[in-house]
Amino acid sequence: MIELIDICKSFNGVPVLKNISLKIRTGEIFVIIGMSGTGKTVTLRNISGLEDPDSGEILVNGTRMNGASQSVKKKLRSMMGMVFQSGALLNWLTVGQNVALPLVENKKLPQDKIDETVMEKLKLLGLNQASGKMPSEISGGMKKRACLARVLVRNPDIILYDEPTSGLDPVMSSHINVLIKKMQTDFGVTSVVVTHDMESAYFLADRIAVLYKGEILQCGTPAEIKESSNPVVAQFVNGRIDGPIAVN
Amino acid sequence: MSKFLRYINNLLAGTGAGLIAKIRFTGFTMLLLLSAIGYMKNFWGKRHDIILQMYNAGVKTFPVVSVVALFTGMILSLQFGVEMRVFQQQNLIGHAIMVILTREMGPFMSGIILIASMGAAIAAEIGTMKVSEEIDALELMSISPVKFLVMPRVAAMMIMTPIVSVYIIFMGSLGAALIANTQLGVPYNIYYFNAMKGLHMKAIYVGVIKSCIFGLLISAVSCAYGLKAGNGALGVGKGTRNSVVASFILVLISGYIITSIFYGQK
Ligand SMILES: Nc1ncnc2c1ncn2[C@@H]1O[C@H](COP(=O)(O)OP(=O)(O)OP(=O)(O)O)[C@@H](O)[C@H]1O
Ligand SMILES: [Mg+2]
Numbered sequence: 001m002i003e004l005i006d007i008c009k010s011f012n013g014v015p016v017l018k019n020i021s022l023k024i025r026t027g028e029i030f031v032i033i034g035m036s037g038t039g040k041t042v043t044l045r046n047i048s049g050l051e052d053p054d055s056g057e058i059l060v061n062g063t064r065m066n067g068a069s070q071s072v073k074k075k076l077r078s079m080m081g082m083v084f085q086s087g088a089l090l091n092w093l094t095v096g097q098n099v100a101l102p103l104v105e106n107k108k109l110p111q112d113k114i115d116e117t118v119m120e121k122l123k124l125l126g127l128n129q130a131s132g133k134m135p136s137e138i139s140g141g142m143k144k145r146a147c148l149a150r151v152l153v154r155n156p157d158i159i160l161y162d163e164p165t166s167g168l169d170p171v172m173s174s175h176i177n178v179l180i181k182k183m184q185t186d187f188g189v190t191s192v193v194v195t196h197d198m199e200s201a202y203f204l205a206d207r208i209a210v211l212y213k214g215e216i217l218q219c220g221t222p223a224e225i226k227e228s229s230n231p232v233v234a235q236f237v238n239g240r241i242d243g244p245i246a247v248n
Numbered sequence: 249m250s251k252f253l254r255y256i257n258n259l260l261a262g263t264g265a266g267l268i269a270k271i272r273f274t275g276f277t278m279l280l281l282l283s284a285i286g287y288m289k290n291f292w293g294k295r296h297d298i299i300l301q302m303y304n305a306g307v308k309t310f311p312v313v314s315v316v317a318l319f320t321g322m323i324l325s326l327q328f329g330v331e332m333r334v335f336q337q338q339n340l341i342g343h344a345i346m347v348i349l350t351r352e353m354g355p356f357m358s359g360i361i362l363i364a365s366m367g368a369a370i371a372a373e374i375g376t377m378k379v380s381e382e383i384d385a386l387e388l389m390s391i392s393p394v395k396f397l398v399m400p401r402v403a404a405m406m407i408m409t410p411i412v413s414v415y416i417i418f419m420g421s422l423g424a425a426l427i428a429n430t431q432l433g434v435p436y437n438i439y440y441f442n443a444m445k446g447l448h449m450k451a452i453y454v455g456v457i458k459s460c461i462f463g464l465l466i467s468a469v470s471c472a473y474g475l476k477a478g479n480g481a482l483g484v485g486k487g488t489r490n491s492v493v494a495s496f497i498l499v500l501i502s503g504y505i506i507t508s509i510f511y512g513q514k
Contacts, residue, residue, distance in 0.1 A: 045384070077390055081389075088384065101391070106391070
């Protein structure tokens with residue numbers, strides 16, 4: 001279970017997250033939607049301990065993440081993976097080496113076992129042809145899938161996805177969505193998914209939270225969000241141009 | 249009046265905040281260097297990365313180092329030689345050149361060249377990794393960026409700076425000999441004989457210590473600026489520039505301190 005209690009975070013005096021409180025249950029797929037620049041990535045970075053909030057508490061399975069010592073953070077992160085918006089692959093390693101990196105560096109498996117696991121995950125994500133390529137030679141969507149493969153080889157209990165399907169074609173998007181679901185049903189993985197794509201959100205989510213200007217407007221099941229009476233939520237999920245959200 | 253007071257207030261606050269940030273960054277750099285040295289127990293496991301960085305520092309800078317060292321030797325030889333010829337002492341040019349190269353110019357020039365090539369590259373590379381979330385990804389995979397990125401660079405620079413410095417001394421002497429022979433009419437064997445007399449054991453080990461410290465400082469500072477880079481490509485550029493300036497100043501200051509420790513008046 002991941003709990004966010006009264007999280008506030010500002011950058012250079014500009015508040016980005018304002019008193020965010022969320023409870024993400026174990027084994028659930030929790031989707032965060034919201035406009036660009038509302039702090040979705042910042043929320044994920046806070047959950048993973050990459051950034052600490054200015055105030056509030058983040059509990060991962062009951063252990064406090066923010067302000068924890070490096071060894072506690074390391075322990076919490078060992079069961080956590082994050083799919084970055086940009087892929088975040090190391091550019092001097094091949095795709096295969098990138099995916100193998102966490103296993104090679106943490107030396108838990110023999111080399112042949114590593115190769116086997118890496119190949120299996122690459123196949124799962126349709127990347128077996130790209131194994132020997134450098135990150136600069138593959139597309140943005142492939143980078144994102146390689147990043148997901150790198151997360152999956154570690155078998156984490158919690159996976160944070162930062163827009164896992166943006167930049168992917170519809171078929172690949174569906175494939176990734178099914179995969180996220182499969183991680184939940186087969187391995188009981190808890191997922192936090194940030195997305196802009198309402199179709200993915202409805203398909204994936206057990207619950208959806210709508211983030212708007214640093215606050216949670218509404219948090220509920222897909223059905224509840226779909227039927228929302230909140231004008232901002234209704235405008236956002238239906239992608240209407242007229243409504244309280246002004247683009248400027 | 250209150251406007252003036254507010255101005256003073258802001259000025260003081262700004263200066264103080266800047267100072268605190270500088271001190272904090274210095275502390276960060278020192279801790280980074282210490283933990284990188286601590287991680288050197290993984291030297292053998294990381295040997296491939298270290299060798300790659302040594303290749304970058306040594307082999308890739310080889311052409312520029314050769315040219316710079318050769319011409320520095322030639323310039324020194326010409327400038328000194330012309331003066332020494334006034335006193336009919338041009339035969340001793342080898343001695344003077346060797347002393348100045350081993351004591352000061354070798355380590356100093358290797359430091360400067362490696363700042364421009366390796367230091368800038370390290371800061372830009374790690375800075376780019378930082379702004380494209382790669383460092384964050386490493387941290388989330390429980391891979392220490394210090395062990396994975398910083399230690400191999402620090403180790404490689406600590407090894408390569410003395411080697412480059414020795415090579416600079418060699419090439420500089422060669423260039424100086426060339427000029428001594430062609431412009432000043434000093435025979436090669438006389439040049440060589442006097443050069444060897446100018447080669448002191450103490451200058452060599454002080455030079456090696458100095459270069460090692462330069463290598464440690466340059467790599468740690470460059471890594472620190474890279475790791476603290478922010479704001480996209482702009483931040484990487486700024487971090488790289490600051491790292492070059494800071495490394496340069498550090499090399500000068502630490503060079504002076506080491507010289508005064510070993511050669512200063514007791
Ligand atoms: N390190 C930082 N320094 C300063 N400002 C930051 C930093 N990180 C994020 N911000 C600011 O916080 C706000 C939220 O950023 P965030 O990346 O979380 O947006 P997002 O919701 O993920 O948007 P997108 O959908 O475009 O990815 C932005 O206005 C951004 O400028
Ligand atoms: Mg984002």
